[in-house]
Amino acid sequence: MTTPRFHGVIPPVVTPRTADGALDLHSFGTLIEYLIAGGVHGLFVLGSSGEVAFLTDAERRTVIEEAVRVTAGRVPIVVGLNEMTPARMIDQLQLVEAAGADAIVATAPFYARPSAAEIEAHFRLLAAATTLPVFAYDVPVRVYNKLSVEMLVRLGSEGVIAGVKDSSGDDVAFRRLVLANRAAGSPLVLFTGHEVVADGALLWGADGIVPGLGNVDPRRYVEMYNASQNAEWDRARDLQEDLCALFEIVFQAQGVSGEAAGLGAFKTALVRLGVIATNRMSPPVPPLDNDTTDLINAIVDRAGLLVR
Amino acid sequence: MTTPRFHGVIPPVVTPRTADGALDLHSFGTLIEYLIAGGVHGLFVLGSSGEVAFLTDAERRTVIEEAVRVTAGRVPIVVGLNEMTPARMIDQLQLVEAAGADAIVATAPFYARPSAAEIEAHFRLLAAATTLPVFAYDVPVRVYNKLSVEMLVRLGSEGVIAGVKDSSGDDVAFRRLVLANRAAGSPLVLFTGHEVVADGALLWGADGIVPGLGNVDPRRYVEMYNASQNAEWDRARDLQEDLCALFEIVFQAQGVSGEAAGLGAFKTALVRLGVIATNRMSPPVPPLDNDTTDLINAIVDRAGLLVR
Amino acid sequence: MTTPRFHGVIPPVVTPRTADGALDLHSFGTLIEYLIAGGVHGLFVLGSSGEVAFLTDAERRTVIEEAVRVTAGRVPIVVGLNEMTPARMIDQLQLVEAAGADAIVATAPFYARPSAAEIEAHFRLLAAATTLPVFAYDVPVRVYNKLSVEMLVRLGSEGVIAGVKDSSGDDVAFRRLVLANRAAGSPLVLFTGHEVVADGALLWGADGIVPGLGNVDPRRYVEMYNASQNAEWDRARDLQEDLCALFEIVFQAQGVSGEAAGLGAFKTALVRLGVIATNRMSPPVPPLDNDTTDLINAIVDRAGLLVR
């Protein structure tokens, strides 16, 4: 069995902003170096964690181009493609391809209310419009449809999609997907997006992880992945538990949106670690306040991550 | 009490396509003339019924420009603004303003998962970026958040928004909105999007209707609206019941998406009436098949609407 | 057209408790007299507003028997039948029949996750087990299934059910139900449970109302119903608006459950009116606190309802 090109730890890179709200390309570059130094196997830009929904087309282009420039081929660049319907997604595709992406991660339609057949047609239309590998992004909490195991394996077997990023939170379906994919000859590369149960996903047969928390502690995710490749499950579990302790940063903010609490916590921790300059979010999402920042800093400090 | 500029029957105009999938501007122009001849008080383009989520930016621009050109000021043109977050919505705003819109109808953020405070900030950011009147579009079935009565009246009282298009299906909340708005001095113009209970909404105090079915039978909606202005409620109810009978066209298709069944039915009926050329939908939505078309045609014929 | 036996205003009677948590039969009797004096056309006991889910079987039996005893045939007694599945519902039926109910109002299965076919079979099994008229209670917010228009009219046409109590909040479906029922020869008697849009429902053709707020102001609901029977729609609307103002009592409590806020408000208002003794709720629902009580009392006082 050969290792697929896309595998291992591919964090969904956050998009730093300056104090006045502009893209902070300096911080973005520093973050990419931090992640590569941590040993990650790829970078996923313009994911939900990258605030893709909040970026203009111009900002999206800048983010990809800068990621490609800074990375300079050291690891592959996977790009989130995030639009309501095929026509709009294919429009974005030109931007993404021109900027130098190595693969795309595409959602099902949203705002639209597609049937299962329409979701499948959507992925077929998209794949027909690009030569890049297409990963299906399964994120029902945002698009309000779950991608079916049967459709995913069928699209994989026909070469329409190259893999799946599973952020469905439905581990029963993920387990079925792993086994159905294997029975079909493993056409799909399978990633889990759930950063606190990745040891389990790896035990079950996931090819990799797309952990938002990997922005903060890339090295430990890489070590966990390596442990899993050696079937050192107790060690993988122990590393995951350390990461779970760190993940508590996302539960510190109260009464705010998930974006504010979760992505805000990643940015706040990265400020504490000296990697990026501010915890500023994209409007209308507010940055976390000082009290929450203190709580997050304490958790980060306990985790022993002050690497600079 | 003066009648507000935006009031009455403002149908969400469907976007016809040719047999090869392009925008069908000829049919679009014919449809606009059909609606204006029916007496409508405005046109709402790029709404959900206009398949806004399925149109590229270039197509969106063309639709607005063509609506403005054909209408030539006879009725106001209201334009749907439909993007995930404020930054992307404000980008679209330039397109919409340049093309000549008279007002915009904007959703809450989607794909993003905003808090109530973020939704409110979203509308404030949007309104600050345009001189056009902003209507808030309340459509939880697509964006998965309900706009609160309190927020809407507050934004109206402060002059941030000019009105609301309510497609929430929550008539209890709509009734509260009508009364809270009146208590605040009626800063908001209130439209219902529910085409089969509009007689009730008018009885309660709605200023107008945005009926998808109004594409098919604009005149009867206008007559119902006029009856309501004369407090002829039994007559309004009878006209609404005729429209309910016609609305059954949207329930004829089985096992397809809501877009395919509902918007497909409107287009199919307009073909039967000779107003547009095809019932072609935007990908990945399939057009309705021949059997369903026969069922729809029979309902349309019974309604006595073969106006050409 | 003859008036059906069950029609008009049939409030879902709340179940008073004493300060130590027991059923307060004295208050219950006083409340029934207050409602009958208000002109109601029937009483609905053991509905959701009657806290049926919180009562033991012994308490349920006592409530029905006491309602039957106090009412003494002056108006019919409709009883909520509220169990997870047919077998358990049929068990309860014995209790309900023995205690003297005139009709039952039964939910779809819950906790169970039935298919549409199983829901239909459920009502058929229930109806086969009793000679009492069966009303289907459509309350998706509690049982997480919507009863379909087609099934309801089919069950009505076959004589399985006598009517529907619609608390679905889906007025589009309710309108379709009214029209489909009429087309089928009106086998069903149709009630709406939505107390603030009842003028609309009556305009559309509802036979009656089951208003929780009718506990507090029965007379005004009766006057609205009478206005509707005379097609005095402006008057019905005005009375409904007064009732909407009063309904604001249910929005005063913050951060509590719907039962605590809504049913708690009805009880609190009835204490203010001198009809019942306490606003005590069934465990684990807390009674409303003094601050909320003050807000509710102010609304009640403004409504001019201090009838004793």
Place this chain on the structure above:
Amino acid sequence: MTTPRFHGVIPPVVTPRTADGALDLHSFGTLIEYLIAGGVHGLFVLGSSGEVAFLTDAERRTVIEEAVRVTAGRVPIVVGLNEMTPARMIDQLQLVEAAGADAIVATAPFYARPSAAEIEAHFRLLAAATTLPVFAYDVPVRVYNKLSVEMLVRLGSEGVIAGVKDSSGDDVAFRRLVLANRAAGSPLVLFTGHEVVADGALLWGADGIVPGLGNVDPRRYVEMYNASQNAEWDRARDLQEDLCALFEIVFQAQGVSGEAAGLGAFKTALVRLGVIATNRMSPPVPPLDNDTTDLINAIVDRAGLLVR
């Protein structure tokens, strides 16, 4: 670290029926012997898999008594307590205690729409009414509330509840629960109800499994549990994968309810294995048809489970 009394594999025993719909106590006894011979560590009767929602009180009592009688103390009997509110649950408690249960597994309120505070009060009221250990059953797919990690650990630390049966499908929360419980000194015994990802749950620190599929193949679950106790994770994973292959029986039926497809599959497989007499379900749930039975039998036969 000592092993808690309740641990390991505790299948939720299905409730067999005869061809004429009565409880089939002979099959029930045979099934219990089959499970004990398979090495299970306890029996859970009157769970969702035991069709508790479909059984009358008399049937519930019979099921517990028969389980106690047949088991004769060889393994503990855990009993599902499944009612809408505390008062009704406490009523059932008498039945459960008299029949000889060793522990109870209780849901949050349902049909009612409780606040978080009311859910917590519900468990406190219940625990105060019994000397039996209380397990909280977290099943949002049926009761539409998720039990919070914080509440569960608090109730455990105060001795109100003894453990949790997690059927939430939310593994992120389950992981947090495992770690928060450990940080609190492990007051709670933690079971997962998800039969196809139990290897992961055991890796994370679950104390046991409540697998519906354990009715069909108890021995393999016990072997997987034993492997986990020896930290033989690859072996646990392999056994789990065999069980996943068998679990496909629940996906064979199309267009029926979850109860019909899932519980119907367990019963159908047990008929194939010669353990019980019929695959009859409780009304209104239909038994699986012959075509589906053939598909299930083929899966069962492939799994090498024809033990008699």
